[in-house]
Amino acid sequence: MRLSKIQALGSGCGCVAAIFLCSVLVARQEARPSSPTSGQQTGARIERLVLIDPAHGGSDTGAMLNPAIPEKDVNLAFARRLRQELSNHGLPAQLLRDEDTTLTADQRAARVNSEHPTLYITIHSTSLGSGITVINALLPAVASTHGLFLPWQTAQSTWLAQSRLVSTLVTPTIERWGLPARLLLAPLRPLNNVTAPAFAIEIAPMNGDILQLASVEYQRLISTAMANAVVGTLGLLPARPGPIS
Ligand SMILES: [Zn+2]
Numbered sequence: 291m292r293l294s295k296i297q298a299l300g301s302g303c304g305c306v307a308a309i310f311l312c313s314v315l316v317a318r319q320e321a322r323p324s325s326p327t328s329g330q331q332t333g334a335r336i337e338r339l340v341l342i343d344p345a346h347g348g349s350d351t352g353a354m355l356n357p358a359i360p361e362k363d364v365n366l367a368f369a370r371r372l373r374q375e376l377s378n379h380g381l382p383a384q385l386l387r388d389e390d391t392t393l394t395a396d397q398r399a400a401r402v403n404s405e406h407p408t409l410y411i412t413i414h415s416t417s418l419g420s421g422i423t424v425i426n427a428l429l430p431a432v433a434s435t436h437g438l439f440l441p442w443q444t445a446q447s448t449w450l451a452q453s454r455l456v457s458t459l460v461t462p463t464i465e466r467w468g469l470p471a472r473l474l475l476a477p478l479r480p481l482n483n484v485t486a487p488a489f490a491i492e493i494a495p496m497n498g499d500i501l502q503l504a505s506v507e508y509q510r511l512i513s514t515a516m517a518n519a520v521v522g523t524l525g526l527l528p529a530r531p532g533p534i535s
Pocket residue numbers: 303304305345346352353361414415
């Protein structure tokens with residue numbers, strides 16, 4: 291799917307609301323070029339890391355997919371399977387939350403920006419649509435770049451081209467696994483605040499049955515497709531910045 295097909299997201303799990311209230315600035319950080327040892331762990335630092343964020347959690351249930359299935363639990367199940375699949379490919383991956391905890395969008399962004407992941411993926415699920423929607427940040431217009439600092443509400447701007455490149459490549463790979471996939475832009479936090487290549491995915495059932503989201507078979511299919519898509523594109527992204535000890 292080409293970038294020209296990107297359009298504004300108008301529905302979903304209900305978490306795509308544009309909220310730009312924070313004026314905090316984050317220090318601008320340039321990504322370091324990729325090194326020949328990409329994908330290898332050197333000393334105590336991992337040069338490539340995928341940080342997976344199961345959206346919602348704790349008191350924030352997300353959408354109630356049915357009376358017994360809150361979105362937060364489905365997101366966590368998909369995230370754990372994706373972590374395992376990436377690990378099977380030899381790619382280090384961590385979860386931003388691995389239990390039922392409450393995190394604000396700002397807390398999530400702060401964690402991402404301190405970890406400097408190679409790629410950040412936040413996972414949502416929904417009863418609407420079919421297959422996977424890959425979402426890039428839709429940034430608001432900002433008048434000033436504030437020199438060495440990035441406005442919090444558009445901190446993603448420096449990394450947006452990389453985010454769109456990866457998303458553009460990931461989407462057709464997902465389709466090759468038999469899953470409907472499309473690209474969208476949305477003002478979805480914390481994507482706007484993340485200083486790393488980043489996208490969100492929103493997972494919907496293929497058969498219209500919300501119970502499919504909770505099935506082991508469907509979760510395996512989604513996580514396998516996503517892991518293959520991510521592994522195929524991660525070499526295009528810079529290694530994590532900072533010293534390698
Ligand atoms: Zn959601």
